[in-house]
Amino acid sequence: MHKPILIIGACGQIGTELTIELRNKYGSDKVIASDIREGSEALMKSGPFELLDATNYAAIEDVVMHYEIDEVYLMAAMxxxxxxxxxxxxxxLNMNSLFNVLNLAKDRKISKVFWPSSIAVFGPNTPKENTPQNTIMEPSTVYGISKQSGERWCEYYFKKYGVDVRSVRYPGLISWKTMPGGGTTDYAVEIYHKALEKGAYECFLAENTKLPMMYMDDAIRATINLMDSPAEHIKVRSSYNLGSMSFTPKEIAKSIQKHLPGFQISYAPDFRQEIADSWPSSIDDREAREQWGWEPKFDLDQTTAEMLKNLRK
Structure with a gap:
């Protein structure tokens, strides 16, 4: 029988779907959702929920003790x-929430931690194609700096205190269930909504901006597979590269036009273009594939078909 799990930041884009998937797997009462605000009706009805500030150590500790939590998934971030x-x-938010959870694990109040990193840890001097697991990391965004720092702290807590912390560097994520939450890859979700609503979309990135992306089902599966893997298989304790597909706004538009021939896209790059230009265009994720069996299932055209089918409903 699986011990109780706490998800912090359960109402976000990833947290919502992760919570429901874990509840399907382990039972509703075994997965405690928490966030600083209430989430969707589907999430709130699916099992126990706690209002929780991820930067408040005492509040997290109270929830951990009350429910006898064993694993924490820390999904809260700006x-x-x-x-x-x-x-x-x-x-x-991004750093203090991580320290709170790492310190609970250091003091043996929980036994396992999942913390997501991101392709934002890379920077303009990182090799853009097939970005290696270990390479130059000079992030140029606040988010990227916080994630790179977090990776270093995760590895430190593992080596110094034996904390079983696990992480993946998510690429841009595409989901029909929840709207994105202020990321640079949000266009790849917005475009499907606008294609169905208006038949047109004005993209905030330039047409040939190629970025690593992933369908949400793959991201959730990767997260749970990583946490379920035996500890001895997890060789990377900073964060694993995680790859799936890479495409440009122009390519996603062409994929949509196979279903909606009249769909039109225009381009008006804003401040997010500079962020996107500092990120990789494709990811080498051999370590994840070899060490714990990672393998994506969705390519761009499969993702487009799933997004349009489900959004139409």
């Missing part, structure tokens, strides 16, 4: 585009 507007708030 994402790239929003973090550029509120740098100190982003740093405070």
């Amino acid at each position: 994402l790239s585009a929003t973090a550029e507007k509120f740098p100190m708030r982003a740093w405070n």
